[in-house]
Amino acid sequence: MATKVLVVGSGVVGLRTAIELIHRRIRVHLISPRHPLHPSTCSMGAGGLWMPFHCTDSRTDRWSLETLNELTRLSSEKSSPAGKLVETLPAVVFSRNSQSAPSWSAHASGKSLDFKNLSIEDLYKQSESQRFRLPRKEVMKMAGYSHAWLFQTQIVDTPKMLMHMLNEIIASEYTDHVDVETDEYYTNIEELLIEAKERGCDGLVNCTGLGSKLLCNDASLIGARGILLHYDRASCVWNQKERGFISSVEAKTNLLQDSVITISEPPFGSETMPCYMIPRGDIVAVGGSYLVGDEEKGIRSSERRRILENAQNMGIDTKKSMCVSEWVGFRPYRSAMRLEVDEKLSSLSGVTVVHSYGCGGSGWTVFVGVASDNANLLETRMETGSHFDGRNEVHC
Structure with a gap:
């Protein structure tokens, strides 16, 4: 197996891969x-x-199940530092017609998801009994939404979890070097190989995300632009009149549990311009977009107006709530994630090269499973002269 590995990239996949390797000594x-x-x-x-x-x-269900199991375990361990960074919340996906349950709804992870495919009438009965926030039913029905998925999901406080993982790596006795602010961008994968050899590494994991478009000359990797407005969660004001929440609990709205709302159908959303609200840590994130190939670095005025409308439709009083920040990012979109050993480079260099990038908008959904596969690739390739591609073993 590899004895020393250079991990390049400090996003969620890079950090978790480093932790996975450390756990394997x-x-x-x-x-x-x-x-x-x-x-x-x-x-x-x-x-x-x-x-x-x-x-x-095709590997997404397996990766996401491994990740769900860990996040569910962490959210139940409130006494541990990491447990405080994961929150269990109800999630609702509104639709105009009844939709078949997704494959991931059948995950064999106990009953943690508690997935339900409901009519809008049954959804609001659930919200009454379980006491979680929803937009006013009349607003959603008038917009044409008649059905919804309801499930219990995990939300990661992403900035704090990233720092938690980085601190674990820094503190480990198996960590030789950490520099996550090099300010140096490599132009090709061969430069990373030189870096690995200079550090005495016999393994290299490329977790550079969208940077791999240049590093690997990968034309199939494209940025998918996302936009968000962040509202202060603690002081968020919920509009109880024009677009408020269910009338029977309006007087006690502060006692309601926050919920995740997502809509990818008109009139509020679409596949490229979804409408969603995600309570996360100290903020409520409202978005958004999934625009493949769009390179605009700021939020356009038309987009800002639409996000504000989304927030109002979801029940946030945008005039009284504090918008504390905004974000524009470019997800690494690829038709299938590249998670494999680069056989040619590995054979020529003597360093096992693993590429791990292109998870689109599911980084926090698949990162545990992906990182495990990254480590498996290194171990299997070094031990048997074959490589593990995340589905089956392929002999060289």
């Missing part, structure tokens, strides 16, 4: 041009919602 060097909390990083700006989203890889 493999020495790690971690480098990245930008800190995990740099505003440009997708892992920091993401909503932190566990739900497969724009990741069509």
Whole structure:
């Protein structure tokens, strides 16, 4: 197996891969041009919602199940530092017609998801009994939404979890070097190989996300632009009149549990311009977009107006609530995630090269399973002369 590995990239996949290797007592060097909390990083700006989203890889269900199991375990361990960074909340996906349950709804993880496919009438009965927030039923029915998925999901406080993982790596006896603010961008994968050899590494994991478009000359990797407004969660004012919440609990609205709302159908949302609200840590994230190939770095005025309308439709009083920040990021979209050994480079260099990028909008949904596969690839390749592609073993 690899004895020392250079991990490049400090997003959620890079950090978790380094931790996975450390847990297997493999020495790690971690480098990245930008800190995990740099505003440009997708892992920091993401909503932190566990739900497969724009990741069509056939391995997604397995990766997401492994991640769900860990996040569910962490959220139940409130006394541990990491447990305080994961929150269980009800999630609602509104639709205009009844939709078949997604494959991930059948995850064999006990009953943690508690997935239900409901009419809108039954959904609001559930919200009455379970006391979680929903937009006013009349607003949703007038817009044409008649059905919904309801399930219990996990939300990661992404900035704090990234720092928690980074601190674990720094503190480990198996960590040889950490520099996540190198400010150096490599132009090709061969430069990373030189870096790995200079550090005495016999393994290299490329977790550079969208940076791999240049590093690997991968034309199939495209940025999918996302936009968010962040409202202060503690002082968020919920509009109880024109677009408020269910009338029977309006007087006690502060006692209601927050919920995740997502809509990808007109009139409030679409596949490229979804409407969603995700309570995450200290904020409520309202978005958004999934625009493949769009390179605009700011939020356009028309987009801002639409997000404000989304927030109002979801029940936030935008005139009284404090918008504390906004975010624009570029998800690494690929038709199938690249998670494999680069056989040619590995054979030529003597360093086992693993590429791990292109998870689209599902980084926080698949990161545990992906990182495990990254480590498996290194171990299997080094031990048997074959590589594990995340589905079956392929002999070289």
